[in-house]
Amino acid sequence: MYISLISVLSFILPFVQSREGRDVSCGSVIKLLNLAHKVRLHSHDVKYGSGSGQQSVTGVSTSEDVNSHWVVKGVNEKEVCSRGEPIECGEKIRLEHLTTKKNLHSHHFSSPLSSDQEVSCFGDGGVGDSGDIWKVMCEGQFWNRDDKVMLKHQDTGAYLATSGQTFGRPISGQYEIVGRFGPDAYTDWRVQEGIYIHKSDFNPIKSSGSHDEL
Template identity: 45%
Template structure:
């Protein structure tokens, strides 16, 4: 099972279009692929799953629109570990000097790009379908991104840069809402999957951890 996951992860790494810095590429053999590694730095270009700390569901999206609110691509919490629609690429804010392999300090604005559909994790003032909080969706595409895709990384505790074993919050820049999930589940199209939404209060339900993924090594300065 472990070897199978490693092989799949390396395939993902090789096949991805990680275009942050074409002049700075890393070999697949140098990437870390693990769900249990300690103190692994998360860098731009890393492909990962985000695990909701309280329920252990993974942040997930798929090519299914919301039936209410914005009608944009839905985002949910998914119960199973082995699902390829739960992979996200960690990207920087546009027009910055950040490049693939750079570490990510607490307080940095990042974007998360859904690997399968290439859309961006997004939020706005539409109401979420179940709880009526802020809707979280996927929107845009490779050349289309706006401030609704910006999330501020907040590391819990004393950590200065994002590592795999650290609890984090993601605060949406435009609305102030924290990326949030809970035990409220969909009954129909996404049956068994949890609602993901935004809430403006800090609480235990908006803490996340980096889980399975292909973690790119830090790019050494020349």
Template identity: 45%
Template structure:
């Protein structure tokens, strides 16, 4: 699948069918995933915060919850339960009671598929500052319905590359090889000697307390207008 073309970026309301990047307010990292599992915990597809603005693996499609009478282009109000589908792998932003690989907080993963989704993919949109309808650049929190944990990130970064990940970052290639045995987990890492460690991904997890690090904003993306849209053909191909 091709990345969303920059020329189609439209500012304004976020509606069902919009393809967006979520930016963590404090770190400015984008919510990111790729087809690489966690090396511990659930073993589901990993989710991190990513420093590069241009990475195509940071796009998410805004979808309604299952069984909801909502259509593409509908505006989304604060308090609404939504799902976020990773554009490239088609899996859903997910959480559960597994512990995060870095901390004792709740693990955030991608799970399921186009026709496989459950309440573990449900997130309640909470708009900060009294806004009623979700707009670009508006401060929001996402609270997981099943666990009540808030989507969270912070300044702590992975000190190595996530198990199995191969990711090109401009001029650098990073490589990690994950292996395990009966007694525990062993990691074998290779990092280029001149690699910029500021480009390591940030930790994303779920926490049950409302904190400053729970805040996100919709950044780059394709924003489907509320009314009939000339972008309809584009979204039919997503």
């Protein structure tokens, strides 16, 4: 019987544990929880009815939704980060939506509910533009899974946030995700469920006889 990769990830992601510490690394698949409203960063093939008309980005309260998976990637196709390399605080990254292959994006459009800055998903097959680049704002040397993090948009300087407002149909109850011009309680995030890639995952010589499989 055929089982899609998304279905497998949905089942196992909450149980996958890092073998090499708690750092978020390039190539990892993560979920991000907004600490103010306890919702996970989410997207789906539903476009905004106003503003840019691009693919919408929302926050959802459920932890099992397959549309809340994001792949940590380098700045662009030429400036790729090394797979398994820990992401440094201050480093610039892209977040590619696993299901639709579009990048987390922002630009100078007003968000539909609060009129903050719109956050959308943009691009094709993970290829977009400079509006997909976010700076990782955290304390210490590396982005640690246990610590809060802020994501600052390179082009506009806005911080990824929740507005606190929720949509009606067709995405009833989902939270509006926006860019806010300054850190506050709504710009704090923390990594939750995920598959975390580490350098030794690509080492053909294993010190023990066991390995992890999907």
